[in-house]
Amino acid sequence: MTLRRTGPAGPNRADPPGRESRRRPDDRRRTFPALAPRAGQEDFAASWWGNAWVDALEDTALDPNRLARGRAYAGRGHVDAITVTPGRVVAYVHGTRPRPYRAEIRLRTLGEDDWERLLDAAAARPDHIAALLDKDVPHALAAAADLLPAPGDLIPDCTCPDDGFPCKHAAALCYQTARILDEDPFVLFLMRGRGEQEILAELTRRNAARSAAERGAARHESTPAGRHTGAPALATVRARDALTPRMRPPLPPPLPVPRQPGRPPVYPQAAGAPDPLALDLLAGEAAARAHATLHTGRDPVGGLSLWQDAVRIAAAHPGSGLTASTRALYTALARAGGRSPTDLARAVAAWRQGGLAGLAALEEEWDPPAGPFDRARPALAAADFPHFRPWRNRLSTPSVQLRLGRDGLWYGYESDPGRDDWWPRGVPDEDPVGALTTLLSR
Known part of the structure; x- marks a missing residue:
């Protein structure tokens, strides 16, 4: 108003x-x-x-x-x-x-x-x-x-x-x-x-009259010899002097960034205490993020969603079938993201295949423009690979699939024939023939 x-x-x-x-x-x-x-x-x-x-x-x-x-x-x-x-x-x-x-x-x-x-x-x-x-x-x-x-x-x-x-x-x-x-x-x-x-x-x-009276009282209380009969007058600075521009000394140089992030301490197992694995994970994540931010000036995971960050954390640790603690980690991360442990395991495979772009290739279906996708089928046919059925950004056979990511790379997937249960495999490549060759040679 x-x-x-x-x-x-x-x-x-x-x-x-x-x-x-x-x-x-x-x-x-x-x-x-x-x-x-x-x-x-x-x-x-x-x-x-x-x-x-x-x-x-x-x-x-x-x-x-x-x-x-x-x-x-x-x-x-x-x-x-x-x-x-x-x-x-x-x-x-x-x-x-x-x-x-x-x-x-x-x-x-x-x-x-x-x-x-x-x-x-x-x-x-x-x-x-x-x-x-x-x-x-x-x-x-x-x-x-x-x-x-x-x-x-x-x-x-x-x-x-x-x-x-x-x-x-x-x-x-x-x-x-x-x-x-x-x-x-x-x-x-x-x-x-x-x-x-x-x-x-x-x-x-x-206010001016009150300030003048207080200054007069302070002068009256001081003796010629410098001794005060009352409370000593407070030290003052003229406003003009306080606001005068002046050169300030330069800041000291920043401390050098360590070559590697620090290692967290070992947390003991104690009744009623937080899970040592969870504490180790949180401390290690915080140290790694701080180290990357100091090096690059950018938080490497600040823009990730909850699910993407859960996949990233799980991908940085051993697979879910190794120990009971890692299985518990997968279960907790999957629950936090509203998914199943199987969904998390599949997403981890995609992340290890191509990072955030690999996870997007797993979860995103999109219509690529004319160009690389249209040239992929003739190139595969010329290399004597079987007939591929196109659908959106994917080329599929009953057991092998290639997915074109938005980053321009082809990602390989495998499934048991007739199950439509695709899992990321192989190394992504700009050439669909190269991606398929790596996939079939594993």
Whole structure:
């Protein structure tokens, strides 16, 4: 929501002499464009002070039904531009008639004593000033001078014939005003009598006066001989000196990258402890990835999916039929990927055949463009190999199959005749005849 202020303003009659010259001409009059409609029935206010504004009206409303209709009007965007001046919030609200009604919310402005107490409380705490600049209102600051309206403080009025307290048009204005307060709590200060620039200028003046008084007290406490009767003054650095550009020493050269990744420690088997094989696997993987990242500046496995990484890890270890621990590893990795141990074993064979591209050749069926695939069958026939049946990126006989990968290599597969149970075999080759020759010579 974009907030802007427009419109002229004259001096407020409650201003003390000379105050008009210390604030901008439009600082006590702000106009906000009509807010867009909002979907749903969630709270109109997100901040605690915005909700306090709504509560102040709802707690004194005489008819909940009028409040509900006003809330619906506000949600549908029936409230035009809202103008805020000290003690007053005004907007035109569209109702059932063609001509909109002029709705108004009035509230009491703070007196001079209230403002002195509020500004003193803000200037005494740097965190309060920082919160205000960050469009936040500390609870303690709001309580210093009754900044927030209490039940009965808000007086609604409207040009419609309804004499409800409030009518639905004034209620709609109140709900939309809460949205403005969320975005800029300085509007709440304006309602109470002073604009944002005036408040910030006064806080700056008080902060400077307080800092000067503290410096004077520190000088007064020190003796000519350099001994202090009170707490010693803190060492300071001028802001100009702190921000002056200067040359900084160069960083030390990075440590050399080791030739090989480190070996993890040996983890003992203990009751209730994690599986030593799993710990060894995780530590070794972390060391290998860190070593590769230091060498190349790129994580070698960062872009892999869960299944691809599970296949990679299994392919780096002995086959599933060697030991009980490796069989357990295959079972755990297959379960994590939502596959069976047989699926994992087949995928491991594809990974060992051609890495990530080999796994893609196993799992991906695609339609290759005209070119190498069309020339493969005549080349195989010229080499006296049996007739191959084409289907998508695959050339098959009852027991032998060649798959063209997206990397341009041919991958060999074998199956028992009539079973359609293909397993990766051989070494991939750019030439289908070379890939088939390697496959049949095994």
